[in-house]
Amino acid sequence: MAGRQDELAREQAVVDRLYDRLDELRAATRDRLAGVRRSGSVGTPQNRSERDAFATLYEDRVAQLDAVEDRLVFGRLDLADEVTRYVGRIGIADDAHRSLLTDWRAPAATAFYRATALHPGDVRRRRHLVTSRRTVTGLEDEVLDLDALADADGEGDQGGGDGVLAASSLSGEGALLASLASRRTGRMTDIVATIQSEQDRVIRAELAGALVVQGGPGTGKTAVALHRAAYLLYAHRRLLERSGVLLVGPSRAFLRYIDQVLPSLGETGVVATTIGELVPGVRATAVDRGVVAEIKGRLLWRSAIRSAVRARERVPAADHPVRVEGHDYVIRRRDVRDAIARARRTHKPHNEARATFVREMLARLVDQYRADVDAELSPEDVALVTEDLRSHREIRVALNLAWFPITPQRLVADLFAKPHRLAEAAPELGPADRAALRRESGAPWTESDVPLLDEAAELLGEDDSLARAEAHALEAERAAELEYARSVLESSGAGGGLVDAETLASRFAATGPRLTTAERAATDRTWTYGHVVVDEAQELSPMAWRALVRRVPTRSMTIVGDVAQTSSAAGARSWSHALDPVLRGSWRLEELTVSYRTPAAVADAAQRMALAAGLPTSPLTAARQVDGSLELAHVAPSGPERPDLVRQVVDQVSMLAGEFVGADGAGRVAVVAAAGQVAALRAAVESVLPDALGREEGSRLLGQRPDDAQVVVLDPRQAKGLEFDAVVLVEPADVAEGDGGASDLYVAMTRPTQRLVVVHSRPLPAGILEPVAA
């Protein structure tokens, strides 16, 4: 016992030293930041921009150093030749640049995650340090080279964690089990201390190309995707800091659930978004029915949107006479046809090529003027006549009809609001599909509209009226910069012919205060990223894939998901089906097979059900067993309102809340039911909580924000990607008959970390109770 205490004390001393050093670094960075801020906004533009750059650098560093407080150090490797290496969230060195702590992402830390007894490399012992705040509370050793440590202290509690199932392949079992059994909050936490070797391989996989990570529920796909983003930013910082990393998740609620993971890993510069937010300026607030989402996801929209754009470049039915300033002109069909052909030959997007079309048409009309007056025209005459023609209302209207400037929003809205436009653009759609798409102009955007808007924006380019407004703003900005540069030259007396105000202003514009890459990328639809991470990727439609791939021309992507959990009718049941059309077969597949979330009995029941329903599941082995993790509560059918079933649900929730929900905000219980039953069940649960748990606790729970709520009632789609300590699954047969079918039931069953209670009055779907005979 004494040996263990000594060992704890020795590690405490190391940990104290690392935290002391962290505090020193924090203080030094804060001092530097204060120094930069003190020098204020005086000096040359060059000086100011340098100061801004330093201020940003120090602010980021302060944020990073603050973010790594919790579990700063979590591992130690004892290597051959008596070398000891500590592994933690960031790298820390002393004043003489000697390494004190190795960043978990550095090559030198790889062995912490990968070394096994079979392949120990030069690792003799791996130690997990468990800390609470700054105190070391536990050590867990794995001796990998038994011979080398035969006569060393070998203090390690090798394996032996209660309930471990996949023991032979797990590292740091004690720390892992403690982390898996801990109470859940509304926020995901990082897994940096206990990354398993199959996960580490994915996290450190090379940057180039598209990597698909398929894995059953709870295998750590989300965790791995986020740690991979942090790893790539570390390993390829120069490249990715400039181009940025985009993270795409299924919903804002999900992005909020994961939003603390990257900052806790010291990374804040990733742009996180959903497909519905991919086009700046458009916010998708409505949801399409399954069949509509499926139709909008089809690749036929590539040609349909192209045709819809082409339909706005149109030769009129007849020649059109116009009288301008006493002269007669004819807008001839032949001229329009030629001008359209010429504008198309520029290969510019529609709104940008319009300038060529208009210029061409005006030139033809000026030719008519020249013939009319039968005289040579000076350049000034040409300019005057051109301007008269351009500003004449009838000519403007005629040219607009022939080449209509249009926004992506208007183009797409017209397709759904004007049946003839859709029929013309998408002849391959049958009448039933077209009728399903019908929608009033001005209806709110849906998530499945966004890839169509993106496609349209790509083909339309910028509306030049917008570009003109921007040019105007830029001009004003430049004038202000010029003014500023003049005042600097005057006050510094540095005119002297060496540098003029214009040069100084342009230098200032080039080096002046800048938005971060993430900020610029998030507001620019045409931004291309260095890497894109997609979570719950099975839900994406073919059109959504096109929109994403457009944003990463190098195709450097991490795509994580589970084709057995697809609930969108537009989503994928097979990766090749989804990805081959956009990635042309060039993607590689990794599989994760250990479920860290779900206890074995629950995972097995879900897996049997999925198999019986014919879902394309991946193999799944639960990491642990939890006693009493699966309970079935059968209720006799009790009429359409099902009062007995509802009573059983609220009783179960009350019991589970008493057992799992903590007053400290940790511990979560969810009721998951078919979408149509959620509102009634939520009302029932909310009405009993104060009686069941006491008035004070009841009102505390009812007053929580939805994202942090410890007791929630959700449908399977809302629960996707999330997890809870305990789940009450209501009437699984109803869930399986909903839009998302057995996939939604699979999702619902695999949300709990501790217990699943199935409340049902109808027979259970096949497989939940026992294997279905082949």
Ligand SMILES: Nc1ncnc2c1ncn2[C@@H]1O[C@H](COP(=O)(O)OP(=O)(O)OP(=O)(O)O)[C@@H](O)[C@H]1O
């Ligand atoms: N190596 C690990 N150490 C500790 N916890 C882990 C580890 N791997 C996964 N987990 C935990 O297991 C749970 C499930 O992980 P995650 O949500 O990433 O799985 P998933 O595969 O994305 O699941 P789903 O398909 O259901 O969305 C999380 O609580 C995560 O923190």
